[in-house]
């Protein structure tokens with residue numbers, strides 16, 4: 172048992188930290204979030220070509236780096252810490268995972284190298300998909316309308332989850348962003364650092380070859396994809412929760428009231444200590460889940476714990492991030508409520524990541540069902 | 545990162561599990577799952593006999609170096625031992641203070657003579673220890689101890705006078721380690737000594753304190769010219785604080801994983817009760833049970849991180865510093881959950897005059913968890929000051 176980063180994993184973490192602290196500083200985040208696309212195209216190109224982050228856990232057979240999920244989590248943690256704006260979560264944590272889990276050999280060989288080359292992608296209909304599919308002579312037809320699609324308005328292509336009629340079997344399909352009959356509309360969001368869209372499918376035609384055919388049980392495959400994504404999201408939440416603590420500490424040290432640094436007041440110290448408890452526990456939960464996710468993708472026996480580990484991590488990290496961001500605002504006083512200070516951006520990101528892929532209550536209920544029913 | 549245990553470690557797991565299955569039978573069957581926190585006053589004689597049985601099997605002090613009678617077990621093996629012990633319902637250890645506090649302290653700071661004299665008795669499960677730190681005026685502010693130690697040149701003995709309080713299991717113990725002031729006019733953490741005292745002597749009086757549970761695990765201990773030999777001070781006079789703090793470092797060791805198995809047993813009981821009485825259908829209760837489950841899982845992962853050693857710069861272990869505050873708060877919440885799962889039945893005792901059932905005991909006893917071993921407030925001060933480098937508390 173060696174439950175800590177290896178030297179190589181630490182190096183990957185440090186590289187991400189060094190890069191993002193400059194490339195994703197406050198100014199960069201504010202510029203990106205003000206745009207409809209949501210990110211700086213030149214920066215994304217650099218992330219793909221120089222840092223090769225989208226290729227991180229894609230196996231070498233498909234042109235990827237073949238690294239593990241712990242490395243992915245370490246990178247996501249830093250992205251969360253610096254509020255990185257880019258289609259990384261959608262492309263890598265949703266679409267790549269969907270292909271890895273549910274794609275056939277030839278589908279993986281078709282689509283994964285395109286991600287390595289810089290394509291962006293997402294997953295549509297992740298939770299309780301409102302979309303339906305039906306078979307046609309040459310393939311399938313998709314109908315319905317789906318909101319809350321992460322980066323859905325700008326991605327090159329997408330994996331779509333739909334049900335055969337109401338309550339029928341899940342089908343997973345790959346679809347280009349400019350498919351006929353597909354309308355994509357950006358939805359302005361409270362957390363502007365992560366973009367969402369509404370996608371309307373008006374009898375969108377799909378060739379039979381584009382239905383993902385690598386998993387026997389598509390329902391289970393989709394559930395696993397969402398669990399993998401939740402683990403990555405939890406890592407992002409850890410980074411955000413840590414940054415809330417760090418920036419708050421920096422602030423309270425400088426701020427003087429009653430003739431002394433407000434960091435010397437016990438009420439402030441105790442709040443900070445509570446924030447540290449939340450984030451360290453979050454880190455333990457998230458790293459454990461990342462190890463399990465790695466096992467799952469490698470087909471190891473501990474991979475069976477994926478659903479549980481993902482729910483533990485997502486539930487805790489969602490609450491922890493929101494707690495730390497909320498305490499952060501409180502300890503900043505009035506400036507915490509301004510547009511100018513970054514703590515508000517973390518607060519909003521904490522809320523949007525809490526909702527994404529099921530909030531803490533949803534994940535607790537999932538565990539409760541396993542324990543009690 | 546690697547979560548799995550090695551094949552040798554798994555073999556070790558089988559060995560201890562088999563031994564426990566063979567030995568927790570007969571006279572010891574009745575004390576399975578007994579004597580844990582909140583139940584420490586129960587079956588003292590049987591549990592003392594069990595300590596000796598453990599020792600015969602070579603299962604006491606397994607983490608000590610072989611030179612001192614231990615097995616030199618790796619961290620992983622100690623983790624496994626504690627997990628299997630708790631899983632099998634191994635009774636609350638009477639010898640844990642000697643094994644986890646006195647022993648490591650003597651190994652780290654003691655003289656050869658002290659090690660030869662005291663380690664074998666602990667190792668054999670025959671000599672039990674208690675911890676004489678707190679006093680009426682020295683609780684959170686431990687450095688404020690007033691108990692005095694004077695060296696008597698004629699008899700070549702130390703004479704200890706003063707009062708300790710909240711001394712757990714003093715009434716069952718053979719020895720006590722005591723911090724006392726060796727320099728009469730000193731204050732704070734200077735001028736202290738760390739002494740090893742036999743409990744069975746005229747200068748020591750033990751008076752049980754009745755707890756809110758109606759039972760008495762802890763005591764007041766009065767020292768009136770109690771004596772120990774010139775060689776029974778650990779370190780030099782004046783080193784007491786260093787030794788005392790070193791000892792507290794051992795407190796957060798591997799036994800935490802065994803403690804977590806006890807917590808798991810408690811949570812399992814709450815889950816069983818919720819299913820039985822229908823509380824499991826209440827959405828709020830479901831959330832809280834799941835939350836307790838999550839909290840316990842993370843407690844384990846957090847300990848795994850601690851035991852794997854840190855991390856970034858090798859010095860500070862943030863996940864180790866949060867441990868006490870984290871588990872005590874979790875456990876206290878578990879006590880509240882237990883009562884809410886029981887509903888009105890929570891009030892009804894197992895018997896008269898005041899026989900608490902296990903969950904009532906959990907509810908009441910977990911109120912102590914956030915007090916002893918550094919209160920939650922003191923833990924927050926420590927985290928803020930040592931992990932987050934915030935300004936220190938003003939001192940009186």
Ligand SMILES: Cc1cc2nc3c(=O)[nH]c(=O)nc-3n(C[C@H](O)[C@H](O)[C@H](O)COP(=O)(O)OP(=O)(O)OC[C@H]3O[C@@H](n4cnc5c(N)ncnc54)[C@H](O)[C@@H]3O)c2cc1C
Nearest residue numbers: 675676677678683684710711712912915916917918919921
């Ligand atoms: C069940 C049990 C078993 C015990 N066993 C032992 C034992 O075997 N040996 C032993 O030596 N001791 C033992 N203790 C004693 C225990 O360590 C002390 O109770 C503890 O350190 C607190 O000290 P106190 O009771 O004097 O409370 P106080 O220190 O008086 O604290 C009272 C309140 O003030 C708060 N407070 C105090 N200082 C600060 C501060 N600086 N900042 C903020 N808040 C503060 C505390 O958090 C607490 O809420 C035991 C206690 C219990 C409950």
